[in-house]
Amino acid sequence: MAKQEIRSPLPGTFYRKPAPDQPEFKAPGDHVAKGDVIGLVEVMKSFHEIRSDFEGTLTGFVVDNEDAVTPGQVLAEIES
Amino acid sequence: MAVKVLSPGLMTTIQDMGRPGYYHLGIPIGGAMDRLALRTANMLVGNDEGAAGLEAVFMGPELEFTSDAVVAVTGADLPPKLDGQAMECWTSFPVKAGQVLSFDYLRSGARAYIAISGGIDTPPALGSRSTYAIGALGGVDGRAIQAGDELPLGPSSADAAGKTVPDALRRAPGSPxxxxxxxxxxxxxxxxxxxxxxxxxxxxxxxxxxxxxxxxxxxxxxxxxxxxxxxxxxxxxxxxxxxxxxxxxxxxxxxxxxxxxxxxxxxxxxxxxxxxxxxxxxxxxxxxxxxxxxxxxxxxxxxxxxxxxxxxxxxxxxxxxxxx
Missing domain, CATH: 2.40.100.10 (Cyclophilin-like)
Structure with a gap:
């Protein structure tokens, strides 16, 4: 078991849902496959999907929904 | 002589010094948002200052070179990597055919300028290679670069690798x-x-x-x-x-x-x-x-x-x- 970090490549606003009235992409404890979307970062009027580079269990989010994020900032942690 | 786009980054566009003279028709000058940074990147690789380069916003592209070239990255602190090895910003370095240029996370600033010796040689539109995406003008078919694009390069003159811009001449905004x-x-x-x-x-x-x-x-x-x-x-x-x-x-x-x-x-x-x-x-x-x-x-x-x-x-x- 190794702890892996998913980072934001972009500055912007982090969202955990595809739209306000839809369920979250992932919740802590969920299984995550490589390439799964775990959230969105909005910048320059567009939404960029954040995908996991790892397979494992999502242990938690490090930033809250709608938080401002910076490039390289850890968004979520995964046990792989 | 070309560069293959393996991944484009967020919104990476070909830019030069823009196309003055059409604003009265609603076509803006365009060109690099940080002109001094693009000029400097071009100088570092021995190009004309107004040659076309890449403007990468927040996130760098991944580029594979099909020929030897000299590259420099200026503007934002978006650290380049050559075959995974960290390279300096504001400094020209040689790239061999087959090598891959990628980027680390953005450390500061917003737009990095990537100049390649010979300059990017896409067809000019109204006198400029600058991409005006809203008007579908310039660049590659009037849009940002995409995976699979092959960006043609012009003939390169001098071997300019190893030049670096003194710290005092690297302009960046303060805070605020x-x-x-x-x-x-x-x-x-x-x-x-x-x-x-x-x-x-x-x-x-x-x-x-x-x-x-x-x-x-x-x-x-x-x-x-x-x-x-x-x-x-x-x-x-x-x-x-x-x-x-x-x-x-x-x-x-x-x-x-x-x-x-x-x-x-x-x-x-x-x-x-x-x-x-x-x-x-x-x-x-x-x-x-x-x-x-x-x-x-x-x-x-x-x-x-x-x-x-x-x-x-x-x-x-x-x-x-x-x-x-």
Missing amino acids: AELRVLPGLYWHRITETSGDRFFEETWKVAGEADRMGYRFQGGTPLDFIEREPPFGAGSDPSNITDACYPYGSIQVPGGTEPIVLHRDAVSGGGYFMIGTVISADMDLIGQLQPNTPARFVRTDMHGALAARQDRARMLASIREALAQ
Whole structure:
């Protein structure tokens, strides 16, 4: 078991849902496959999907929904 | 001689010094948002200063070289990697055919300029290779680069690897960023107190910030002087009878969030403009990330012209430093 970090490549606003009235992409404890979307970062009027580079269990989010994020900032942690 | 795009980054566009002369037809000058950075990158690799390079915003592309070349990355601190090995910004380095250029996470700034010896040789449109995506003009088919594109390179002259720009000549915004503004053309529309406050408060770059315009938020809404709306203007106090929009002009729709028009500006419309960011500070805007604090600093025409001369001297110093 190794702890892996998913980072934001972009500055912007982090969202955990595809739209306000839809369920979250992932919740802590969920299984995550490589390439799964775990959230969105909005910048320059567009939404960029954040995908996991790892397979494992999502242990938690490090930033809250709608938080401002910076490039390289850890968004979520995964046990792989 | 070409560069293959393995992944494009967020919005990586081919830019040069733009296409002046068509703004009256609604086609903006375009070109690098941070012109000094692109000029410098070109100098580092032995190109003409106005050669076309790549403007990568927030996130770098992944590029595979099909021939030997010299590369330099300037502007934002977006650290380049060659076959995974870290390289320096503001410094030219040799790349061998088959090697892959990629980038680490952005450390500061917003737009990195990637110059490649020979320059990018896509077909010019209206005298420029700059990508104006909204008008589908220039670049690769009028759009940002995509995975699978092959970017043609021009013939390269000199072997310029190993040149570096002295720290003092690497211009970057401070924090808060300070943008000098010439008040006008509609300064008379707001109260004196409101105008003073506009310059005193610290604003913050909004998420809606791109090549067309940069939006700022966090300051107090403007107080307008009452008026009878002139013919053609709407009832909102921030409306005017349609007028031309200068590059750098600051419109404030509804009096709430100022928007500075940038290289891909719209040429006219019906919002009043509180002032214009001086040409010498336009490059700095291109390096602002969302949420960056920024202040508008009042200047006058003498201040603006002196600042333009300072920029010209800085460019001359860079030329001198890199000519050796």
